[in-house]
Each structure stands twice: as C-alpha cells, then as structure tokens.
Amino acid sequence: MGFRLGLRRGLLGRRVSPEVQNPNEVAVAVLLPRQAAVDSSRSLVILGRRRLEAAEQREREEEMPTLTKLYSLEDAARHNTADDCWVVVDGKIYDVTKYLDDHPGGADVLLEVTGKDAKEEFDDAGHSESAKELMQDYFIGELDPTPNIPEMEVFRKEQDVNFASKLMANAAQYWPIPATVVGISVVIAVLYARQKKVANTIQNAKSGSVNGCFVRGLALGNHGYASGGGMTQLSPLKYTRWGKAHPLSKQWGGLPLNFEQSPCSVVCAPTIDQMTSFFAHVHPSCHPGAWMCRNC
C-alpha cells in the first residue's frame, strides 16, 4: 500500500516538511493511504463547498431586510415582573425573563429599569463586548417609532361622546337661561305689538273711521267710570260700537268706556253732543286729556 504526500493549507494533520513559499500560509503535509487520500480530498471538496454555501447564505441573509417586531413603550412596560420582564436598551427590546437570575448585575437592576429606555443605565454599568453579544440572545423587537394613530382616533371618538354628554348635562343645568331669554323676548314682542295697536287705535280713532262707528273722541285718563248698575267692564283698548253700549251710558248720552282698566280708551258716540254730554255729566273734570273730534 503506497502513500501519497498531500500538501493542504489550513488542515490539521501530521506536519512533515513545512517548506512554505509564502510565509503567511500554513502548509501541512498529510500522510494518507492512497484510497483514503482520494476519499479525503473528495470530502475536503464537499466541506469546502459547504463552507462556501454557508458563507454565501450568510451574505444573502445580511443583505435581506429582516422583519423586526415593533412594540410601543406601553407594551414593553407591561412586562415588568420577575415572571415576565422586558428591558429596552437604545430602542431595542430584550425579554430577559430567563436571564434575570443569571444577570451578574442582579435581577433587581433589570426590573427597576422596565418601562423606559435604559440605555443610560446600561452604558453606565460599563457592559463588556461579550455582554453585548449575549444580549442578542434575548432580543425580541424594537420600539415602534411611528405615532399611534388608531389611539388618536379612539380619543377623538371618546371626545365626541364626552362633548355630547357634556352638552346634555349643561342643557339640563342651564335650561332656565334660554327659557328666560325666550320668555322675555315674547313679553317684549307682545308689549310692542300692543303698543303698536294702541298707536294704530289712536290714529284710527282720530281719523274717525273705526269699524263703521262714529268715532267722536278719544279720552285719555285713568279715572274709573264704571260704578253704577253692573256696568260691564269692557276690554281695554277695544272699540265698542255705540249700539252695544250699556244702557246706562246711553241714558247719559255717555260712552261704553273702560277708564277703570285702561288709561287710554277709544270713545264712540253717534253724535258729538252725546259725547260732550257724557263728559259734562259724568266726568267733566276727571279727563283733562280728553280729545274731541269736533269735525266729525
């Protein structure tokens, strides 16, 4: 059985004669049986190919973008117990639950820094390179740098609900204010309309053409007239036809007035004489503001 002397670089074997041309290269002489040498050289080729493939694979992996799980700081903060402990260092999240007991700095220091980025504390502890390599075993993800938009939407919805309920509560509490405003407005509108009606009444009375009556005068005053014999109280500021006047008024040639109720009444009488008679007989001195339309 013959032997072949094989020179292989980087192989561990029996050193025979290291006649090396390049001093940086390690030359190794391997004494192998012929067949074994053939097999060995085949397996060396396979080994070499595998290493090459592994290197290429590593290269490909480095080039490929990796998928990293993203968490919010709030997510990370929830893992803050000895049974479930996440720490954040420089934006990277590590699940150190299984490492707590082995941590040379103690479990407490890790538990104390949960819920925040502990880069400063980590750096201050002066961790070695091997500690930093070890960390990679516990890496689970990174902090999500994007703002949490869905939460903002939820917040806006809640705000709407709050706004509606606050509006309802305020309405229930402060309803008397708008009701008072509306009430005052109505009263002002009624007073205004009434005043306007009075003004129109006086105007119409002066013009002498109200409801087909002979409007002979306008009495201004607030002295009561209706005293005798169940005199009907007439509504203030209403025109009263002479024909409907109370008999007592007619008897006096007087007028269906309502001085008692109103400071301003329209006086209707068929003739100016009757009007004059009324004021002469009944209240000659109590109606200084009486106005007579002598032209009618």
Ligand code: HEM
């Ligand atoms: C996955 C995360 C971590 C790993 C793998 C880790 C690992 C280690 C290791 C191996 C040591 C021994 C010293 C060294 O080799 O540097 C150490 C020490 C220490 N670590 Fe950590 N550590 C981690 C996180 C932290 C954090 C977040 C803090 C923050 C307070 C911290 C505080 C310390 C302290 C105070 C010491 C002791 C230093 C001393 O006594 O000199 N470690 N850590």
